[in-house]
Amino acid sequence: MNSLKSHLTLVLSLIAILLSIFLFRIFSQVMHLYQKNIVNNYSIVIVSTKPITSLNISEISSINPININSEIKKLKEKYKNIDFSNLKIPFFYKLKLKNFPSPNKLQEIQKQLKNYDFIKKVMTKSSSQTKIYNLLILLKTTTKIFMFLIAILGFLLIIKQLEVWKLLHYERMYIMELFGAPVWFKGASLFKIAFLDSIISLILTMCLIFLITHSALFNNIINELNINFQLNYFNEIILLLITSFLISFISSVIVVIGKK
Amino acid sequence: MGKLVLAKNITINYNDTQIIKPSSFSINSGDFVFLTGISGSGKTSLIKTLYAEHKIQSGEMYIGEFNLKKINKSKTSLLRKHLGVVFQDFKLISEWNIIKNVMLPLLITGIDKSNAKEMAMQYLNKVKLSHKADKFPFELSGGEQQRAAIARATIHNPVMILADEPISGLDEYSASLVMDLFIEANKLGITIVIASHSIPQNFDILFKQLHIEKGKIYELA
Ligand SMILES: Nc1ncnc2c1ncn2[C@@H]1O[C@H](COP(=O)(O)OP(=O)(O)OP(=O)(O)O)[C@@H](O)[C@H]1O
């Protein structure tokens, strides 16, 4: 009963830590993809009186001319009585940004663009995406803090468990020492428990991860966000495996080497 | 025979309290030694310094090559593998059964489990405890635990056996059983040190006596 309880504490703590690491990574990844996605879809349209190849604004990642020939052709067909050859047709450009702009940033960019006297008009998109974006930023920060707290809680639980282990195993390890047992011999059973617990936690965590990533909710969100999210299970398992082993191994070494 | 233990002007302290005043003695390899003295005289303390659990305060003490004044952790382990200690409070591992307890010194030296088990059974036989092999320490009487501890202290053929009051809790039959075990070990060349209030009656082999009185260790021929 006692040993089951001590297994449970370590296993649960490890699961909490592993799961928060995993969710943290997933969340960052999704956010990153989504950010890239909306930056890609976001653009500013400008109208210029002369051709532009580059502008001295660091935020801008590309300047693409908008082909308006077809529009002009349509106009020509519609208004046959107007002589278009005398008309000075301005140049249209679509500007892509490096990052999704905050409202302040956007204003700043607009101002910078308007400082060029050949730029006659600057058109930005509506702010609905900005709202979603800000919401996501907020969500990202709070989730990160939350995950961090869970991981800390997991560590605290493990430390608590170490104290229990120390009490439980101290006498036996002391007697072994009186007969000249080396550290690995004294710690053998603890190392075994730690190894077993980290395997159990890893398996349980993987099950939870599988459930989460295959849930309708999760997939709906991914679809809503319209991103190409692909989880590399192999990498995640390796990362969690290493983390799990390291934590439980270090914990047991602390107990074996530490004094009562 | 050569000197196994050499103590020169040693003192033993617990913090500021001196238990043993400057004393000198030696133990030859192959000796059968009784360490006597009244309760509280310092027998257990002296034995503790011999298995390097407690350091001497001053003076010099050697067991073979081991300088007990400046012994480190790995040397301590090495020394202890060559000793067989019977503790006054037995110190059996409570979550292990008796046979596994007796196997402990063999497991530490790396002997494989099945061989160790077979040998442990032989030694349990010698102390008439083979029928309790699968029992746990708390299921045994004090005297039975003591005999298990003695089997554990002798199984790995140590250079020296340090036994702290090994027969104090035993009836005459068990006591003579245990003493015979020590005598047999001694005949094989193992040095025996037994701490005891007194020397058993009709003990008829040659022995040496170290006696502690008023904080000093005396070597009696
Ligand atoms: N860990 C300790 N800390 C402080 N004092 C101690 C400690 N162990 C023993 N002593 C003191 O050292 C003295 C000698 O104790 P020790 O156990 O060596 O006596 P002993 O001869 O073995 O007695 P007994 O025959 O009752 O076992 C006692 O006065 C005891 O109070």
Ligand SMILES: [Mg+2]
């Ligand atoms: Mg004593």
